[in-house]
Amino acid sequence: MAINNHKKLVLGAWIAAIVVIAAFFAAAYALSGGPATPVPSPLTGVYPGKGKKCVAPVAVMRRYHMQFLLHQRDLTVHEGVRTKRFLLTNCVDCHADPKTHSVLGKHGFCASCHAYAAVQIDCFSCHSPHPERVTTAFADDLAPQHSRLAEMVKATAITQIQSDPVDGSQ
Amino acid sequence: MSIDRRQFLAVGGAVVASAALAPGMRLIELAQARSPDQAVSNLQRWGMLVDTTRCSEGCSACVTACNKENGLEQDIRLDIRPQWIRKVTLRDENTGYVQTLPMMCQHCEEPPCADVCPTGASFRRADGIVLVDRHICIGCRYCMMACPYKARSFVHENLTDQRAEIPRGKGTVEACNLCVHRVDEGRIPACVEACNADGGKALAFGDINDPASDIAKRLATQQSAEIRADLDLNTGVRYQGL
Amino acid sequence: MKSIDFREIEGRSLGYYALLAFFGVLVLIGLAAAYYMETNGHHVTGMNNQIVWGMPHVFAVFLIVSASGVLNVASIASVFGRVMYKPLTRLSGLLAITLLIGGLCVLVLDLGKPDRLIVAMTIYNFKSIFAWNIFLYTGFIAVVAIYLWMMIERRMNVYTRPAGLLAFIWRLTLTTGTGSIFGFLIARQAYDSALLAPMFIIMSFAFGLAIFILYTMSAYSLTGRPLGDEILRRLKNLLGVFVASVLYFVLVYHLTNLYMTAHHDFEKFILLDGGVYTALFWIGQVLIGGVLPLVILYHPRLGHSRRMIALGAALVLVGAFCQIYVIIIGGQAFPLLLFPGKVVSSSFFDGVIGQYRPSLPEIALGIGGVAFALAMATFAIKILPFLPASLADADVDPHQTGTKATEAAHA
Numbered sequence: 001m002a003i004n005n006h007k008k009l010v011l012g013a014w015i016a017a018i019v020v021i022a023a024f025f026a027a028a029y030a031l032s033g034g035p036a037t038p039v040p041s042p043l044t045g046v047y048p049g050k051g052k053k054c055v056a057p058v059a060v061m062r063r064y065h066m067q068f069l070l071h072q073r074d075l076t077v078h079e080g081v082r083t084k085r086f087l088l089t090n091c092v093d094c095h096a097d098p099k100t101h102s103v104l105g106k107h108g109f110c111a112s113c114h115a116y117a118a119v120q121i122d123c124f125s126c127h128s129p130h131p132e133r134v135t136t137a138f139a140d141d142l143a144p145q146h147s148r149l150a151e152m153v154k155a156t157a158i159t160q161i162q163s164d165p166v167d168g169s170q
Numbered sequence: 171m172s173i174d175r176r177q178f179l180a181v182g183g184a185v186v187a188s189a190a191l192a193p194g195m196r197l198i199e200l201a202q203a204r205s206p207d208q209a210v211s212n213l214q215r216w217g218m219l220v221d222t223t224r225c226s227e228g229c230s231a232c233v234t235a236c237n238k239e240n241g242l243e244q245d246i247r248l249d250i251r252p253q254w255i256r257k258v259t260l261r262d263e264n265t266g267y268v269q270t271l272p273m274m275c276q277h278c279e280e281p282p283c284a285d286v287c288p289t290g291a292s293f294r295r296a297d298g299i300v301l302v303d304r305h306i307c308i309g310c311r312y313c314m315m316a317c318p319y320k321a322r323s324f325v326h327e328n329l330t331d332q333r334a335e336i337p338r339g340k341g342t343v344e345a346c347n348l349c350v351h352r353v354d355e356g357r358i359p360a361c362v363e364a365c366n367a368d369g370g371k372a373l374a375f376g377d378i379n380d381p382a383s384d385i386a387k388r389l390a391t392q393q394s395a396e397i398r399a400d401l402d403l404n405t406g407v408r409y410q411g412l
Numbered sequence: 413m414k415s416i417d418f419r420e421i422e423g424r425s426l427g428y429y430a431l432l433a434f435f436g437v438l439v440l441i442g443l444a445a446a447y448y449m450e451t452n453g454h455h456v457t458g459m460n461n462q463i464v465w466g467m468p469h470v471f472a473v474f475l476i477v478s479a480s481g482v483l484n485v486a487s488i489a490s491v492f493g494r495v496m497y498k499p500l501t502r503l504s505g506l507l508a509i510t511l512l513i514g515g516l517c518v519l520v521l522d523l524g525k526p527d528r529l530i531v532a533m534t535i536y537n538f539k540s541i542f543a544w545n546i547f548l549y550t551g552f553i554a555v556v557a558i559y560l561w562m563m564i565e566r567r568m569n570v571y572t573r574p575a576g577l578l579a580f581i582w583r584l585t586l587t588t589g590t591g592s593i594f595g596f597l598i599a600r601q602a603y604d605s606a607l608l609a610p611m612f613i614i615m616s617f618a619f620g621l622a623i624f625i626l627y628t629m630s631a632y633s634l635t636g637r638p639l640g641d642e643i644l645r646r647l648k649n650l651l652g653v654f655v656a657s658v659l660y661f662v663l664v665y666h667l668t669n670l671y672m673t674a675h676h677d678f679e680k681f682i683l684l685d686g687g688v689y690t691a692l693f694w695i696g697q698v699l700i701g702g703v704l705p706l707v708i709l710y711h712p713r714l715g716h717s718r719r720m721i722a723l724g725a726a727l728v729l730v731g732a733f734c735q736i737y738v739i740i741i742g743g744q745a746f747p748l749l750l751f752p753g754k755v756v757s758s759s760f761f762d763g764v765i766g767q768y769r770p771s772l773p774e775i776a777l778g779i780g781g782v783a784f785a786l787a788m789a790t791f792a793i794k795i796l797p798f799l800p801a802s803l804a805d806a807d808v809d810p811h812q813t814g815t816k817a818t819e820a821a822h823a
Contacts, residue, residue, distance in 0.1 A: 009426075077303045079209035080295065080354050089334050126304055126339030128332045249460035249767065253760045260754040273750070273758070282599060288542035289535045306531050309524015311464040312542055318599035320748050320762065323461050324524065327453035340453045341524030397750055401598060412751075 045107045047097040055085045065091075069123075088123060093131040104129040204354070215298035215406060216348055217378035218362065219385050219394060222271045222411040224372035230257050232272050232373065235364030239349060241333035252323035254346040255361055269411070272361065272373070274346035275300055275321040276397060277406030283313035283322065292343075298378075298406050299348050309341040318398050321345045348375075348406075378406070416499045416808075417801045418564075421635050423794035431634075435787035442780010445773035446521035454524065457774050462766030463744050468522035470736050471778030474619070475515030475785060476549070476590055477612055477736075480583040481620020483508040483556065485647075487583075490559075490576025496646060499800040499808050500628070501576075505560040506798050507627060507789055508583070508620075509553055514785025516549060518778055541592050548586045555582045564796070587613045594739065601678040602743030607668065611661040615735065618654035622728040625651065627789070629722055631799060640805030641716070648721045652709040655728055659702045662735075674752070681746050681765070682738065689742035692734040701731005741768055 054061050056068070068086040075081040084090045095109035096102055103110040104124060114121050204210070236255045237244060244251065255274040261267070277300045283292040284300065291307035294300045302313075314322045322345040325338060332338050335351045349359035357363075358375045365373040376385035388394075394408040421428075449457055459466040486504035489497035520526055536543045559575040562568040591612030597603040625647050632639040666683065669675040682693055708714050708724040715721070745766040750756060756763030793799050800807070 073305060075209075077301065077305065078293070078295065080204070080297070080350070081209055082206040082354050084206070092334065126329075126332065126337040126342070128334040128337070130334065132334030247455065247460075248759065249462060249761065250455050251461075253461075256758050256760040256762075258750075258756055258758040258760075258762050260751050260756055263753050263755055273760075273762070282597075284537075285539050286542065286596075287537055288540045288546065289531055290537035306528070306535055307525065308528045308532050309526075310532075310542065311524070312540070312593075314461070314464040315744070316597055316599060318748060319750065320760065324454065324464060326455035326460070341450075343524075 043113075046109055046112050047095070047099075047107070049094045049109070050098075051094045055090075088127055089132075092127075092129060096129070096131045101131065102129045204356070206354070210295055210297040210354075212296040212298075213379060214377045215379045216353060217277070217298065217376065217385060217389075217406040217408065218348070218359075219374040219388060220271055220407065220409045221372045221374075222269055222409055224370040225269075225271050226370055227259060227268070227270045229369050231364040231367075231369035232361035233257060235360040236274075236346070239333075239352075239360035240336045241331065241338070243329070246327070250324075250326040252325065252344060254321075254323070254344070271409060271412075273319065273321070273397075274361075274407065275317075275348075276319050276403070277346075277348065279404035279406070281403070282316040282318060282401075286312045286316040288312065295350075299350050299353070300345075301347050301350060302343055302345065304337065304339065304342040304344075307342040309343065311343060313343055317345075318401055318403070418499075418502060418797035418799065419801045420795060420797050421631070421793050421799060427634065428790075428794075432787060432790060435783040435790065438783035439780050439787060442518075442777045442783065443521075445776035445780065446526075449522070449773050449777070450526060456771065458769045458771040459774070460766075460768070462761050463741060463768035465740055465744065466768060467770040467774035468518050468777050470733065470740055471781055472515045472519040472522075473590065473740065474733060474736050475511050475518065475781060477587060477616045478619040478623050478732075479508050479511035479515060480552070480587045480590075480613075481616030481618065482511060482624050483579060483583050484617055484620055485624055486559070486563075487576060487580040490563075490572055491580045496643065496808055499803060500624075500643075501563055502560065502798040503628065503631075503793070504624060505556050505563070505579075506792055507624060507785075508556050509560075510785045510788040510792070511620075511623070512549060512552060513788065514781040514783075517784060518781035521777060522774075541589060541596060545586075545589045545593070548582075548589045552579075552582055552586050555579050583616075584613060587616045594743070599748060600743060601669075601675055601746060601749060602682075602739070605665065605668070607661070607665050611658075611665060614654065614657045614661050615732065618651065618658050618728055619732040621647065621651045621654055622725040622732070625725040626722060626729075627786075628803075629718065631793065632803060635799075637799070638802045638804035638807075640803055640808060642805040643803055643808050644718065644721060645716075648709050648715065648724065651725065651728065652706055655702055655705050655709070658735075659698070659706075662697070662702075674749075677749075678746050682742055686742060686745075686765075689738050689745065692742075693738050696734025697731050697738060700727050701729075701734060705731070744768075 056064075061068075069088060069091075072081075072083075072086040073088075076087065092103050097105070097108060100108065102108055105111055108129070110121060110124070110129070233253075233255055236242070240254060242252045242254065255272050257270055258273045259268065259270045277294075277298055279294070279298070281292065281294055281300045284290075284294055287293075288310065289306045289308060291303045291305075292300070292313045293303065309324070311324055314324060322343050324343050325340050328340050329338055338344060349357075349361075352359060362373040362375040365371060374385050374388065376383040378386050378389060380386055381390075389408065392410060394410050395412050396403070396405045396408055397412075457466060483504055485497055486501040486508075488494045489501045520529055523529070532546065536546075538544070555575075556579050559572070559579045562571045562575040588609045591609035594603040595605055595608035625644075628647075629639065629644075631637075666679060669679050682689055684690060686693075705724040705727045708720050708727070711720075745768065747756075747761070747763050747765065750762065
């Protein structure tokens with residue numbers, strides 16, 4: 001008698017488990033909007049950037065931008081190297097959508113492509129997705145070697161801009 | 171300690187440059203206008219000198235400037251509000267003498283926070299600035315336990331409107347970084363700027379390794395002290411009138 | 413010498429599944445709490461910029477310290493050659509591993525960035541005691557696993573002693589590392605003492621043994637296996653020695669501080685006017701966790717009652733929890749001494765006692781870790797032979813020759 005009860009219990013547990021799993025998949029299917037709707041291209045409606053050309057050929061950037069950013073990040077944080085070419089703030093300054101002032105959002109330069117590729121980005125939990133400072137550093141001004149004079153001029157320009165009231169909010 | 175090619179070139183360049191200069195000529199331009207592609211070097215050590223006799227109790231220009239410069243949120247519970255710099259009031263237990271001074275990260279030469287950090291996220295840059303590399307900070311808060319100056323804050327909540335130059339985010343530890351983004355551009359920290367403009371001109375900033383700098387001259391000729399000098403941490407921030 | 417008959421527990425009763433399900437629910441609640449803390453940030457906990465380590469760290473340190481201590485039972489048999497403890501070695505090793513994993517889970521899930529655990533496992537600063545501990549903890553699990561293998565696999569039995577010796581040395585190092593997390597903090601009055609490392613070791617002896625006694629008594633009572641009085645008597649006497657040693661270390665720690673004028677304010681805070689910390693110290697740690705268990709365990713009549721032994725062990729654990737709370741939270745609550753001879757005040761809580769109220773998610777996370785450790789152990793004794801079929805006196809006492817009980821067990 002006890003053994004029978006035990007078997008029934010196990011059987012019941014199995015059935016319950018199958019029902020729960022089936023319900024889960026059904027819900028996931030329903031929420032996903034049913035069968036294969038074509039995923040829109042990430043580039044429709046995306047603001048490409050205000051510079052004439054990117055800091056490296058587009059194909060190179062698409063493939064290696066993370067490596068560039070990672071390398072630059074360690075140089076900047078640990079050694080104080082702040083060349084603008086692969087600085088994240090420089091990317092944001094150029095690629096932020098003029099309407100939303102952001103690289104995030106549905107048509108955001110970073111967010112749309114990363115959503116398409118299903119790669120999560122962690123940058124913007126700390127970094128601002130909005131451009132803040134006005135920079136003169138566009139593609140034609142991005143030679144890897146900077147003359148010191150040019151940098152000092154730029155630094156002064158930035159100082160002036162920054163000493164104006166900026167509250168940081170967009 | 172090993173130096174890589176970049177650092178070697180930086181050191182070599184500085185040596186050649188200083189040899190080429192006429193004796194007595196100030197090196198401040200060289201020190202401050204480091205080119206952006208040049209790594210920081212230990213030829214410099216950034217430091218701050220606080221003249222507590224000029225720091226008045228009602229003034230908090232340095233604190234306001236720091237909060238604004240670094241975008242530190244203020245509408246937040248006091249016990250978790252980030253404070254990179256704070257005004258501390260001291261009253262002598264025996265004599266009743268009251269004074270006030272700003273406290274912040276003291277930028278130790280041997281920072282206990284960097285000693286205890288398991289990943290090396292807390293570190294001291296070659297030019298003496300103690301920083302948190304938030305990319306590898308895991309948020310264990312051991313550095314906050316170890317810091318003798320209570321200089322650090324932990325980001326307790328999601329942030330959304332960080333300033334572009336000051337990346338900050340939930341789950342990492344932060345503290346005064348001597349406005350490293352400004353220093354790298356040859357400018358002085360926001361608190362020092364504000365104190366000299368609106369405050370009592372109690373703060374001075376500069377390269378304490380450069381004998382020609384104002385701060386080094388003052389340190390060489392006037393009395394100054396470290397807080398908790400007993401720990402022998404050789405802090406970059408020093409106080410007068412304590 | 414007769415062999416010990418280790419057997420898996422049957423583990424098919426409704427009670428067994430209910431117990432596992434109960435642990436499972438607690439683990440799920442703990443995970444939910446961790447997720448809640450993680451998505452919202454630590455502002456939903458009681459922790460703040462003053463009390464940076466809270467309830468999760470109390471639980472984690474409690475589990476990690478106990479984990480190394482619970483291995484002592486095995487060390488007594490393998491390293492010090494006490495035959496009577498031999499039947500207990502496997503359970504001792506098992507609990508050491510599961511308690512450590514439980515504690516580490518709590519610690520890791522409290523991190524500000526737990527998703528960056530991979531960073532902690534790949535980038536090291538070898539001056540950090542935390543970095544050493546990553547190796548000490550993972551190494552401990554590996555060393556004890558090998559030790560268990562030597563004990564369980566018959567062909568490997570000859571290596572039990574060297575493996576046990578290695579595990580014993582490793583566990584002493586591990587607890588030294590845990591104590592040094594605090595002991596090497598020069599900045600704070602409560603820590604900054606080399607005494608903390610040996611004190612943590614003796615604490616681990618007591619806490620681990622108390623957990624071991626309670627787990628063994630529960631397992632043998634729930635499975636209906638015989639548990640003799642003699643083995644319990646030895647264990648509880650040993651526990652008494654350890655509890656007294658903890659009290660001794662606490663006494664020396666505070667006497668050292670009391671001798672130094674610079675530490676008087678801190679001692680006054682913990683011993684006299686620290687409110688909840690003073691109460692936890694005197695009532696929780698000293699009375700409930702020290703004096704009462706000693707009275708119970710060595711009382712000529714109470715000391716022989718199983719219920720009383722279990723109560724004594726439970727009280728030791730209550731006291732253990734209070735002690736770690738006072739060390740971790742109380743130690744942080746006392747303000748840093750920046751300016752000797754000055755009364756300090758600021759908007760950043762300089763010079764004032766830090767305020768901390770444990771929050772529900774923190775406690776749930778901690779309990780989840782304890783439940784996870786117990787669930788793993790309870791599951792493991794079902795799939796591998798960790799528990800002797802009998803711990804009756806006749807089966808474990810080498811001075812008695814074969815009795816009916818042994819024969820029955822071998823039949």
